[in-house]
Amino acid sequence: MATSAATPHNKIIGQRELVVIVALLMSLNALAIDAMLPALGQMAAELNVQDGNRRQLVVAVYLLANGLGCLLPGSLADRFGRRPVLFVSLAAYAACSLLIAAIHSFEVLLALRGIQGVLCAGLMVVPTAIIRDQYEGDKMARLMSLVSAVFITVPVIAPSLGQGVLLFAGWRWIFILFAVVAAVTGLWVWLRLPETLHPENRQRVELPVVLRNMRTGLLNRGAIGYVLGAGLLVGAVFGYVNSAQQLLGEHFGVGEWFPLVFGGTAAMMAVSNIVNSRIVERFGARRVSHAGVLTFIVVSAAQVWAAHYRPGELAVFLPLMATNLMLLGFLGANFGSIAMQPFARIAGAASSVQTFCRMFGAAVVGLLIGQAYDGSARPFAHALLMCSVSALVLVLFSEKGRLFRRLNPPRQQQPAGPPPV
Incomplete structure (x- = not known):
């Protein structure tokens, strides 16, 4: 793996270790959401939250803040390097988790979750930039699929992990566990992850330059449809996460089986990411994803039918x-x-603005879907169909109306403004 002169001690790690570290960094945000889902009822009772939908804000506020926070860390990582930004995010993750474990007010809890989401956005932005520093095109898609396959194991096991903590201690110990995991991850990054930003690619942190680079990273026609389309599809899934405890636990009556049922559905993402990593270089990221979004629409239409004609049938x-x-x-x-x-x-700047649009947009969509929960699966099913159809329209915009093309890698776009430093 290529490294720059800025690499501390000239350390080099293999592709497998890189995938695991990057996936672990990204998974901390998922852990902060999914591990606490089984505890939402206990948290609401202890903090005197009566409205069932209001408890969803513990998840939704974090997602919104995390998406908003994605605007900044990429530009800082383009100037100061990937490692410093990661360490700041990890420290904030651990510190906020410990503070949350000590609070006794639901409003303070939401405020700290918002602060944590903003300060930990680097854990979503910087890992993507690290992969892009080393790979491009279908090879990058393959690596990101492998990262996702590892990353997705967190939503699979996190609810059971949270449920396991609740068997022996209160919900506060879940947040103490978050801090411990962040500390261990930080030590691994310090010892093993090299600095991947090449010195010649360092950018000035000047507002006009940052804004122009972000504008370039978002408004490219070939990129924006995929960014916004992904935001809608992920937003539909966030809607599922926000309302999962009510939808699965109450509407479908899974009760104590909730962690296994939720984790079982999430496990399918790990399987498909592994499959994707094996086929994407052969068929191309466009062909695979275009077929995926068309199939997603068909399955979402079936969800709408089931919500109306087979309500309450978990099978x-x-x-x-x-x-x-x-x-x-x-x-x-x-x-x-x-x-x-x-x-x-x-x-870094492109990853920041794209991740912001994708994650903040997804968080807003997920919040709206979650708050629309009415005791049935109908609002969620309709949202799935609307989001998937809209995503297809956006992809068609980026592809100028043509699907299933396999293009040669485009010429690299140069940064706007003054030259790198």
Whole structure:
């Protein structure tokens, strides 16, 4: 793996270790959401939250803040390097988790979750820039699929992990566990992860330059449809996460089986990401993802039918939901890699603005879907269909109306403004 002169001690790690470290960094945000889902009822009772939908804000506020926070760390990582930004995010993750474990007010809890989401956005932005520093095109899509396959194990096991903590201690110990995991991850990064930003690619932190680089990273026609389309599809899944405890636990009556049912559906994303990593270089990220979004629409239409004509039947809902999540494994990494393709020199800024639009937009969509929960699966099913159809329209815009093309890698787009430093 190529490294720059800025690499501390000239350390080099292999591709497998790089995939695991990057996946672990990205998974900390998922851990902060999914491990606490089984504890939402206990948290609401202890903090005197009566409204069932209001408890969703513990998840939704974090997602919104995390998306908003994605605007800044990429530009800082383009100037100061990837490692310093990661260490700041990891320290903030651990510190906020410990503070949350000590609070006794729901409003203070939401405020700290918002601060944590903003300060930990680097854990979403910088890992993508690290991969882009080393790979491009379908090879990047393959690596991102492998990262996602490891990353997705967190939503699979996190609810059971949280449920396990609740068997022996209160919900506060879940947040103490978050701090411990962040500390261990930080030590691994310090010892093993090299600095991947090449000195010649360092950018000035000047507002006009940052804004122009972000504008370049977002408004490229070949990128924006994939960024916004991914935001809608991920937003539909966030809607599922926000309302999962009510939808699965109450509407479908899974009760104590919730961690296993939720984790089982999420596991399908890991399977599809592994499959995607094996086929994407052969068929191309565009062909695979275009087929995926068309199939996603068909399955979402089936969700709408089931919500109206088979309401409350878990045996119908569960296979369809697992299929939706499986298809996301053929979409997320490929959409992201296609959108990042033109931006080698400004990978940090491009990753920041794209991740912001994708994650903040997804968080807003997920919040709206979650708050629309009415005791049935109908609002969620309709949202799935609307989001997937809209994503297809956006992809068609980026592809100028043509699907299933396999393009040669485009010429790298140069950063705007003054030359790098």
